[in-house]
Amino acid sequence: MAFMESTRAAGIDPVLAQSFRVSARCGCFMQAARSLNIKSTQLRKHLAQLEAQLQCSLFHHQDAGVALSREGLQLQAQLIALAHEHDVPVIEQPLIRLAVAESILHDILGRDLVSLLRRNASVRLDIITLDSELALQAISADVVLWLAGTDSPLPGPSFAISEPQPLARLEYLPHIAKRYSRVTARPDSLDDLADFLLVQWQHDRQIESFRPWNSVVDQRLAGVVQLHSYELMLEMIRCSACIGLLPQYMSQFDRSLIALPGLFEQPMQRQVWMAVNAGSQRQADVQVIVELIQNTFNERREWFQS
Known part of the structure; x- marks a missing residue:
């Protein structure tokens, strides 16, 4: 309310003045639009209306952003003085x-x-x-x-x-990176998994529906990596020829990964x-x-x- 009163006292529409103040502070119209939660086209329309009202250019392009013109600097100083005079509060977002x-x-x-x-x-x-x-x-x-x-x-x-x-509802299947597995060499039985390094996210060890996969991992005496980081587990499957348990949608999220169906009779969901x-x-x-x-x-x- 205080800011609206101060801008009206200066003869400027409060919405246009706010668009100018944020643009001047950000030095970037796109960032200013984000801060105001409006489209950049709407912000530019506000600024054009303000420049038409004041009959001057308030900004000029500089390097990768925009800078205030002489008239823009004068308007900024005027609005800052008015804001201090009316003690503008900061609106807290929930x-x-x-x-x-x-x-x-x-x-x-x-x-x-x-x-x-x-x-x-x-x-x-x-x-x-x-x-x-x-x-x-x-x-x-x-x-x-x-x-x-x-x-x-x-x-x-x-x-x-x-x-x-x-x-x-998510279905979980073992996954491997495509570049580490030719079609003819991909495992199609649990015995075939013996030739591959397995990687397991520690969080999955306690999931009851993952018992078929966890039993295979727990029986391993070698060739298994336990991880506490989900993102690192994904990276190891992508880059280290590992096989890990992932949601079936993963090949949609990351085209470099492929599911290995048919290894387990019991679904893991x-x-x-x-x-x-x-x-x-x-x-x-x-x-x-x-x-x-x-x-x-x-x-x-x-x-x-x-």
């Missing part, structure tokens, strides 16, 4: 806490979260990665995305949540579940995150079809 299973964050949700941040640089988001059932039980968040059994979301979060929503904190489920900013997650899984639904 903090949204998002807890996500580590593999889902890396493989499925990460790219869309980056897109959200590119569009809105003023968001306050606390992203918590879940790498174990203990971590799921220990956290408190506004939105939770976790992996559990196909028939039940338990064990789930320990705080009050909305009804858990199933988003996708998990379900992705989502729930919202009962105390914050009606907040608009929380709903933005929920809709983003739902849209992400809807757009990738072909990933999860066996």
Whole structure:
């Protein structure tokens, strides 16, 4: 309110003045649009309207960005003085806490979260990665995305949540990098795995539905690597001729990897579940995150079809 009063006192539309102030501070129209959470075309329209009103150019291009003209510097100084005079408050954005299973964050949700941040640089988001059932039980968040059994979301979060929503059923299969495995040499039985180095993410050792794979790994006296990092496990499969257990969608996420079906008779499956904190489920900013997650899984639904 104070900023609106100060800009009106200067005879400038508050929206146009805010677009100018952020653009001047960022020195980049794209970054300024992100900060204002508007499209860059809309920002440029605001600036063009302001320049037409003042009958002068406020910016000129310089190197990879933009810089203020002499008139732009004068306007910036005027608005800064008015802002100090009216004691402009900083508008605090609500903090949204998002807890996500580590593999889902890396493989499925990460790219869309980056897109959200590119569009809105003023968001306050606390992203918590879940790498174990203990971590799921220990956290408190506004939105939770976790992996559990196909028939039940338990064990789930320990705080009050909305009804858990199933988003996708994931099938898990051993994977290998294409460049390390010719079609004629790929393993087609459990005995054939003896010729390959196996890599296992430690988090998967406690998953009951992964018992067929874990039994093979546990029987190994050599040729096995245990890792606490999901991302490092992926890198070892890509670059070290290892075989590891991954979701069947992985060949969609990374075209260099290929699944090895038919090695296990018993299917290895998990379900992705989502729930919202009962105390914050009606907040608009929380709903933005929920809709983003739902849209992400809807757009990738072909990933999860066996």
